[in-house]
Amino acid sequence: MTPVDSTAVADLLGVLAYAELTAFDRLAEDARLAPTLHGRAALAKMxxxxxxxxxxxxxxxxxxGVDPAAAMAPFVPALDTFHESTRPKTWLEGLVKAYVGDGLASDFYREIASFLPEPDRALVLEVLADTGHADFAVREVRAAIAADRTVGGRLALWGRRLVGEAMTQSQAVIAEHDRLAELIMTGTGDIAGVGRLIERITTAHTERMATLGLRG
Incomplete structure (x- = not known):
């Protein structure tokens, strides 16, 4: 494996650390939209x-030897912009965002993690592992669609908006951080490799939407 610049490792850990912090904020906030105590407790645990x-x-x-706050700071604007532009208005929108939007982001960072040396590769894969949200979101969304077919159309549109915003956010993060861009280019080998990476992420998104019972 080609040696990885330590600053690129710090960049990836920094963006993930802030992503996890915002995920905590969002899930705690979305829990208050839950129609049941069971749902509220489930999101609180996540x-x-x-x-x-x-x-x-x-x-x-x-x-x-890296200050965590300094490592996270450069990524605050891009991630905050994404979350402000995709703030869910309903319980179901929140579940779709966590499953589809966060899922796409996790796929993206998981791909980059494959280029890291140990122990950082294992750490990143560990924190990106499902916390139990996936199965819960799928059950809730599919049950809602079964009860009211019009829900599916609205959530499908929401899912497509999320993927567009998520891809824009990911591109902004890479474009503004040369070390991450170099890590991806070196890891994939060339532009064609980057294209295959994007194709894998897009395919996973389509499969995730289908699992929810939505058309991507």
């Missing part, structure tokens, strides 16, 4: 898992 991931990442940054 929020707790996300803050646990955030702590793991910041601890690793500290081990590398």
């Amino acid at each position: 929020a707790a898992a996300e803050i646990g991931h955030h702590v793991r990442l910041t601890e690793r940054l500290a081990e590398l």
Whole structure:
């Protein structure tokens, strides 16, 4: 494996640490939209898992001699812009965002993680693992669609908007951080490799939408 610039590792851990922190905020906020106490508790547990991931990442940054706040700061504008532009208005929109939007982002970062040396590769894959949200979101959304077919159309549109915004956000993160761009280019080998990476992410998104019972 080609040696990886330590600053690229810090960049990836930094963006993920902030992503996990915002995931905690969002899930805790979305929990209040839950129509049942069961749903509220489920999202609260997932929020707790996300803050646990955030702590793991910041601890690793500290081990590398990097200030976690400084590592996260450059990524705040792009991630905050994405979340402000895709703030869910309903419980179901929140579930689709967490499953589809966060799923696409996780696929993207998981691809980059494959280019990292250990132990950072294992850490990133660990924090990107499903916290139990996937199965819960699928059950809730599919049940809602079964009860009211018009829900599916609205959520499909929402899902397509999410993927567009998520891809724009990912491109902005890479475009503004040369070390991450170099890591991706080196890891994939060439432009064709980058194209195959994007194709894999797009395919996974389509499959995720189908699992929800939505047309991507």
